[in-house]
Amino acid sequence: MSAAVAVFAVSCIREPSTGAETLQRERQLNQFLAEVERRALRIAEIGIRDRDEALDLVQDAMIKLVRNYGKRAEEEWAPLFYRILQNGIRDWHRRQKVRNRVMVWFSRSASSDEGYDAVAQAPDPAGRAPDEELVNSEAMQGLEIALQALPARQREAFMLRTFEGLDVAATAVAMGCSEGSVKTHYSRAIHALRNKLGEHRQ
Amino acid sequence: MNEPGENDVKDLQQDEQFAERAKQLFDGSVERLDAATLSRLNHGRQKALEELRGAAPHGQWLRWIPVTGVAAAVLVTVMVMRGPNGVDVPLQPATATDLEILLDEDSLEMLEDLEFYSWLEASDLDTNGNVG
Numbered sequence: 001m002s003a004a005v006a007v008f009a010v011s012c013i014r015e016p017s018t019g020a021e022t023l024q025r026e027r028q029l030n031q032f033l034a035e036v037e038r039r040a041l042r043i044a045e046i047g048i049r050d051r052d053e054a055l056d057l058v059q060d061a062m063i064k065l066v067r068n069y070g071k072r073a074e075e076e077w078a079p080l081f082y083r084i085l086q087n088g089i090r091d092w093h094r095r096q097k098v099r100n101r102v103m104v105w106f107s108r109s110a111s112s113d114e115g116y117d118a119v120a121q122a123p124d125p126a127g128r129a130p131d132e133e134l135v136n137s138e139a140m141q142g143l144e145i146a147l148q149a150l151p152a153r154q155r156e157a158f159m160l161r162t163f164e165g166l167d168v169a170a171t172a173v174a175m176g177c178s179e180g181s182v183k184t185h186y187s188r189a190i191h192a193l194r195n196k197l198g199e200h201r202q
Numbered sequence: 203m204n205e206p207g208e209n210d211v212k213d214l215q216q217d218e219q220f221a222e223r224a225k226q227l228f229d230g231s232v233e234r235l236d237a238a239t240l241s242r243l244n245h246g247r248q249k250a251l252e253e254l255r256g257a258a259p260h261g262q263w264l265r266w267i268p269v270t271g272v273a274a275a276v277l278v279t280v281m282v283m284r285g286p287n288g289v290d291v292p293l294q295p296a297t298a299t300d301l302e303i304l305l306d307e308d309s310l311e312m313l314e315d316l317e318f319y320s321w322l323e324a325s326d327l328d329t330n331g332n333v334g
Contacts, residue, residue, distance in 0.1 A: 026254050033250065037243045038232045051239065059246030066253040137234070140227040162221045163228045190217050198220070 029070055032077050033062050036164075040085055043159045046144050047089040047152075057092060061085040078166060079173035086156055086174060093152070146196045150189055153177075157185035158193070 037058060044054035061084040069080045147155050153175070160171045161182070171186075172179045 022254065026251055029254065030247065030251055033247045037247060038235055038240070039228075041235070041239070041243060042228065042232050055239070055242050055246065058243065059249065062247055062250035063253055066250045070254050136227055136230050140231045143224055143227055162225055165225075190220060193224070194216065194220050 025070060028074055029066055029077075032074065032081075033065075036078065036081060037062070039164055040081070043163060044085060044089060046147055046159065047155065048092050049148065053092065057085060057088040060088055078164070079170040082160055082164065082166065082174035083176060086160075086176075090152070142197060143193070146193050149196075150192060153181075154185045154189035154192065157182050158189035161186050 040058050040061070041051075041054055044057045045051050048054055048057070061081055064084045065077065065081045069077065072080065147158070150158070156175055157171060160166045160174055161168075166174060168179045168182050171182045175182060175185075
């Protein structure tokens, strides 16, 4: 009898604290996502060259993080979030390839649409940026084009390490590869970018 | 002992300077995001947080997504195997990979376009591949 009372008492005490924990977790997740969402969007946008699609990918990554990993330790969220996002970007490219193949199969004339002109497709910074930011905006445009020309894994390593500031271990989790691979991809990426942009970026 | 040479140190310093400059440019581009985009990000975040509250409206119809996905994939299989002119063609290995991707639950957007592909298939294709 006394045991049953004790269990009831404990359950009465724990009930409100569970709600408080959920609220606290929601606040933490909201803060984390608010901090990361803008950079994540730009990283996704550079990866797939389409803002609307990038917004969808970021929202999808946020939902999956909350749904599947919301209860994990807070310090695990960043690498997990970027792992979901990078997987989303890779899936997006795979679907694009299939879509293109299907379109070509149905209509051979579609070949005239193939080939991506990075310069023509790059966002025009002059429309939004104030004059004093024009130089930086154009430099960023050049950097984006150079990043898009990199192999996907090198681009991922560079953006996660440099733009998001993940360390090697977290980047390895996000990319789903070894720390050694991260170092190799990053090193190749930064040298390729320096060779391409080094003289023009100053 | 392999001590890093003077050139290696200089190279590393240049890497760091380059990365720093790239980060500055990136952060600037993040700051320039327009209000409409920020609003959409905020909306997406709130939608994600609904998952935590368990209030995400998973309608009954969502249960049918895998079924409709498989049905659509079967339709594509038949269309691909029949060929553009209704001639039976052997299934290529690459096609099997395509179907695997199509069956992926994340490929719903692709499946939504099937109506368009069906329309294309139903249209007459002349010898140049133009829709007639």
